[in-house]
Amino acid sequence: MTTSRDDRRRTFDSVPPGTEPTSWWGRAWTAALEELSRDSGRLERGLAYAASGKVDAITITPGLLVAYVRGSRPRPYRTELALAPFGDEEWRDLLDSLAADPACLAALVEREIPRSLADRILPGPGDLLPRCSCPDGGRPPCKHVTALCYRTARLLDQDPFVLLLLRGRGERELLEELTRRNAAHAARERPDTAPDFPGVPARTALARVLAPLPAPSGPPAAPGTPPAYPADPAGPDPLALDQLATDAAARALALLDTGEDPYAALTLWQDAVRLASAHPTSGLTATARRLYRDLAHATGRTTTDLARAAAAWRQGGPAGLAALDDPWDPPAGPFDRARPALLAAGQGPFRPHRNRLTSATRQLRLGRDGLWYAYESRPSADDWWPTGRPSADPLHALGHPDRA
Structure with missing residues (x-):
């Protein structure tokens, strides 16, 4: 699969094997075309074309699916499925609904289409407009369009962002916009007070002369119950601790390999932004929102500030963050x-x-x-x-x- 730089053109050179969709939204996609056709013979021939690999690479842009399908003639047919993209107002309503519903948002991030969005984003029987360069003079869709439809359903099984691209937005720009809106919702959920965690700077801890470690204890007679973090509402979130521990392990490995901590020179704000920008979906899922709030509180910023800064860090690292925060007078x-x-x-x-x-x-x-x-x-x-x-x-x- 290839993706263009502007995120609104994707070409799939290969499609997951199989012809019948496995997800409920993939089945809903094929059902829209099957109800439009109502010609069982054409549908069966289209399914056979899809199964025999006659559909070449599929290119998707807002409002249009295009592929060349090989038929009985030497030259393949240009086959299209058009679906009207959303307007700006429809996108605003959809994004606001997603950002305000953590369960719906988490499902989309996990590459599942929430059923609550089905009627809003999936096509109905009259929404898909088929076109083909073949000489079939019957009522569309022809067998070539049907083959394209079945192969596209397999793409949707794997990646529902394909459907959202058809509706007008690429995955990267969609996630960035959801991050922005979700940060605003998270800011409104921010508690009046956040816990203060006792501790000392790492440099101070490392400078201390510590007593030798005790000898390791012997293995237990039998495996016991794994340790669990106490369910203290004032304590840090275990999943946030897991992310911080993973980051600490990566920095420790860099110290072992090079003798230098690659992030030692960062300020508190820069390091918080770096942690927040670790993944493109940071701050979107419910499990990451607590970390966002704690990082924002620790730095005296809002979660919206942090989300904006994380986007700048993903754009250009420390230099990108400086472009966000540091106005200056160039020559x-x-x-x-x-x-x-x-x-x-x-x-x-x-x-x-x-x-x-x-x-x-x-x-x-x-x-x-x-x-x-x-x-x-x-x-x-x-x-x-x-x-x-x-x-x-x-x-x-x-x-x-x-x-x-």
Whole structure:
């Protein structure tokens, strides 16, 4: 499978084996086309085509599935299934519903379509529009479209984000938007007080002269009950501790290999952001929200601040976080080159302010590393979030197709 840089074009060179879908949403997908067809002979021939490997690579973009299906003629037929993508208002309603429902959100992150969303995102019999270049003059769908439908159902079994891409949003941008909205919900759930955990800085602990360790005890006669963290509501969450322990183990291994801690120079805020950005879905699942709240409390920030900073860290590491938090006054040269280039590419005028160029809902920030970092905001809102990957070329950073 290949994915384009803008996250809204995916090509699957191979499809999971089998023809019959195994998930309930995969079956609902094929049922929509089967009800449209009502021709058992065509459906059986399409199923046989799918089983015999006649469907080539499947490309998916918002609103359209395309594949070439090999039939009786030497030249394969271009076969399409169209599904209307959602408008902005429909996406806002859907994302708000997901972010407000932890169980629904967790299911989607685990690559399952929640049944509560079935009527909203799955196609009905009249929603799928088939097209094929074959000479079949009968009522669509033809056997080639049916074969494509069955193979797509197997993709949906493995990855329901395929369906959401058809509806208009790529997986990465969808998860980033859900992270943003979920952080806002988590901030409203933040308790008035958070526990303070006693401890000392690691450097202080390591500097102490400790007594020799006692001799290890012998093995027990029989396995006992595994230790469990006390169910203390004021204590840290065990799953958050597991993430911190995993991170500590990785840093310990780096110390053994190189003699240096790769993160020793980070500030408290930088290290909290690094931990929060460990996975693209951090802060989305219910198990990670407690960690987000504790990290935000420990640094005196909100969970929304932390989610935004984690997105900046995933965008460009420490330099990406600096582009978010550190406005500065760069020399005129980069701006003098960037603004005419943006105008010439039809991107519209960008207003300069310090190290930022802003135009409506888009913004470019020049980092101290000489790279441009792209940001987006909702219309009429000063709520900027990192997007894309940094580049020395401002058009490339914006995702301009001519600079891909």
